[in-house]
């Protein structure tokens with residue numbers, strides 16, 4: 334009787350220890366998965382340290398395959414390109430009183446109507462210019478023997494029929510019209526500190542003629558911008 338009880342106690346102890354081991358293994362497994370997902374979600378600012386004697390780099394990317402709402406499907410969105418991948422554009426931080434090199438990669442190949450013709454004009458940048466690369470209409474033309482490729486074009490205005498999105502900071506007078514499938518570069522200096530709103534002023538996401546929803550949502554076609 335005593336022997337059977339001892340064996341029973343040993344079995345119970347081993348059983349409890351087994352549950353404990355399973356919990357530890359299971360928990361550490363969960364922890365690993367959690368840390369991986371945190372890595373992909375974090376960072377909305379430029380990750381790499383920047384040299385103060387050089388222009389501050391802000392690189393943005395417009396991608397199209399983003400699902401805002403499963404019933405609407407894919408919609409375009411701005412991202413900040415960081416040292417570790419794409420980050421949220423919901424709250425962009427920029428230095429005041431320092432030259433900023435802004436590069437925007439637009440992977441959207443479609444145009445969208447402007448909310449106001451004023452957004453065809455480049456404003457708030459060095460010399461009122463932006464430089465356009467890679468756009469079919471701006472950087473190439475059909476010649477008699479083939480396509481003529483022209484280099485980067487410095488422009489003060491983009492034809493309303495050739496705009497996919499804009500990157501606009503109304504309170505700071507900054508506006509960059511972005512042609513479809515293009516790379517746009519501009520230099521700017523922001524001397525006013527504070528928190529502002531950036532937005533796209535094409536009808537790409539807002540209202541009944543747009544795809545709705547995204548235009549008004551932070552980190553899609555609008556967001557805040559802090560200058561300090």
Ligand SMILES: [Cu+2]
Pocket residue numbers: 409497498499533534535537538554
């Ligand atoms: Cu847009």
